[in-house]
Amino acid sequence: MSIVMTTRPPEAPSNKVASFKPTLLQTEEHHLCPGCGEPVAIRLVLEVIEELGLAQKNVSIIGHGCYGSFIMTMDVDSTLCLHGRAPAVATGLKRMRPEVAVWTLQGDGDMTSEGLAEILHATARGENITCILLNNGVFGDTGGQMTASSVIGQRTKNTLEGRDAAYHGYPIVIGDMVAAMPGSAFVARGSVHNAASIAATRRLIRKGFQRQMEKKGLSLVEILTMCPTGWFVPASGGADYMMESLGKTYPLGEIKDIAATEQA
Amino acid sequence: MRQVTRGTLVIDADRCKGCELCIVACPPRVLTMSRTGNATGYLYPELAPGCTGCTACQQVCPDFVFEVYKYHEPIVSGSDAERMQ
Ligand SMILES: Cc1ncc(C[n+]2csc(CCOP(=O)(O)OP(=O)(O)O)c2C)c(N)n1
Ligand code: SF4
Ligand code: SF4
Ligand code: SF4
Ligand SMILES: [Mg+2]
Numbered sequence: 001m002s003i004v005m006t007t008r009p010p011e012a013p014s015n016k017v018a019s020f021k022p023t024l025l026q027t028e029e030h031h032l033c034p035g036c037g038e039p040v041a042i043r044l045v046l047e048v049i050e051e052l053g054l055a056q057k058n059v060s061i062i063g064h065g066c067y068g069s070f071i072m073t074m075d076v077d078s079t080l081c082l083h084g085r086a087p088a089v090a091t092g093l094k095r096m097r098p099e100v101a102v103w104t105l106q107g108d109g110d111m112t113s114e115g116l117a118e119i120l121h122a123t124a125r126g127e128n129i130t131c132i133l134l135n136n137g138v139f140g141d142t143g144g145q146m147t148a149s150s151v152i153g154q155r156t157k158n159t160l161e162g163r164d165a166a167y168h169g170y171p172i173v174i175g176d177m178v179a180a181m182p183g184s185a186f187v188a189r190g191s192v193h194n195a196a197s198i199a200a201t202r203r204l205i206r207k208g209f210q211r212q213m214e215k216k217g218l219s220l221v222e223i224l225t226m227c228p229t230g231w232f233v234p235a236s237g238g239a240d241y242m243m244e245s246l247g248k249t250y251p252l253g254e255i256k257d258i259a260a261t262e263q264a
Numbered sequence: 265m266r267q268v269t270r271g272t273l274v275i276d277a278d279r280c281k282g283c284e285l286c287i288v289a290c291p292p293r294v295l296t297m298s299r300t301g302n303a304t305g306y307l308y309p310e311l312a313p314g315c316t317g318c319t320a321c322q323q324v325c326p327d328f329v330f331e332v333y334k335y336h337e338p339i340v341s342g343s344d345a346e347r348m349q
Contacts, residue, residue, distance in 0.1 A: 002312060002313060002348055002349075003310045003311065003312060003348070003349045004269075004272060004273075004310075004311040004312065004313060004315070004346075004347050004348065004349065005347040005348065005349045006272070006273050006274055006275040006277075006310075006311050006347075007274070007275075008274060009274055009331070009333060010272050010333050010335065010347060011347075012335055012336075012337075012339065013335065013336040013337070014271075014272070014333040014334055014335045014336060015333065015334050015336070016331065016332070016333055017271070017317055017319060017332050017333065017334050018319040018322040018323075018330070018331065018332035019331055020274075020276065020322075020328045020329070020330065020331050021328045025328075028276070028279055028327070028328035028329075029279070030327075032326065033281075034281035034282055034283040034306070034326075034327075035281075035283035035284075035285060035326065036326050037326065038326075039326040039327070039328070040323070040324065040325075040326050043328075192324070194289060194324065195289050195318075195319075195320035195323045195324055198323045198324065199323070228283075235281070235282070235283035235284065235285075236283060236284035236285070236287075236288075238283075238285075239285060239288075
């Protein structure tokens with residue numbers, strides 16, 4: 001089969017329609033695993049921040065997980081905080097600098113296992129922050145152990161036979177909990193398993209930041225991200241595996257949008 | 265076979281980690297995995313004529329391997345403008 005030369009840009013007249021990396025990322029290099037969904041989600045957040053003109057006025061508060069290494073390469077002001085405490089740190093920052101877009105980046109282990117109290121209290125207070133949750137249903141960074149978000153039947157490093165509700169309990173569906181509280185403005189769940197979902201997720205992230213700028217309250221944008229390493233599946237099988245497992249417990253779409261309620 | 269190509273890529277093959285997510289993401293299926301490894305030993309995608317410039321591969325790739333271009337005028341296979349290896 002014939003192969004097109006792709007080592008340099010074309011000579012025939014053309015427009016560049018997509019760049020390697022978002023402008024707010026300083027390098028394409030990262031050490032996350034093959035097939036990991038987290039870099040894809042982080043690309044979306046950085047692109048939205050730039051689109052909304054927030055590049056020079058946003059601060060990210062980063063939890064602990066594989067995504068945390070992007071603190072080294074994202075061209076945004078960032079601080080790393082204790083495991084699970086990102087919404088609390090974001091609260092302090094936002095109250096001192098209300099004009100700045102403050103966003104948190106947490107994994108499911110960070111948000112629903114180690115720091116459940118923080119996201120709930122920040123929502124109860126109606127803090128004007130945008131919380132991004134990368135949900136892969138495992139503690140990816142430490143080797144794929146069960147989190148509060150692991151779904152029933154899910155194989156993890158410490159639930160090799162699958163999560164058993166009778167023994168391990170049921171998953172915490174944090175999006176539904178946050179949506180039920182009056183302090184939340186926007187709650188939605190996206191996914192990066194294919195290009196259509198990635199485009200839809202970009203729109204959800206955008207709304208999550210817009211509601212903060214409109215001072216409506218807390219936004220939570222959960223993004224299902226592949227963790228083939230922690231799931232013990234091949235990198236090429238991560239996307240399908242995710243929708244067969246996490247996708248069944250965590251349906252995609254908007255859960256709550258205060259703007260829609262106000263219009264009605 | 266007459267093949268129309270509306271877009272093309274720059275593929276930074278040495279950054280690829282071989283996950284194959286781009287292969288299934290490409291609507292016209294013009295990406296296939298190489299047979300030999302890149303600098304790190306991973307197989308990487310190669311482009312056949314027929315790219316539409318839709319950017320799906322660039323969006324799904326976790327390793328920022330793709331840059332996408334759209335031609336002002338579509339290129340018909342066999343023409344001089346076609347970039348064959
Ligand atoms: C207080 C505390 N406990 C445990 C750890 C170890 N630790 C670091 S990352 C991590 C897993 C994080 O999981 P998650 O937030 O889901 O992120 P993922 O790696 O899956 O993206 C753990 C348990 C820590 N750094 N601090
Ligand atoms: S362990 Fe999972 S979440 Fe962490 S980099 Fe690897 S695939 Fe991504
Ligand atoms: S831009 Fe679209 S058509 Fe071209 S290789 Fe990528 S996915 Fe395929
Ligand atoms: S999606 Fe990216 S990293 Fe994965 S095989 Fe394709 S080019 Fe390589
Ligand atoms: Mg996780």
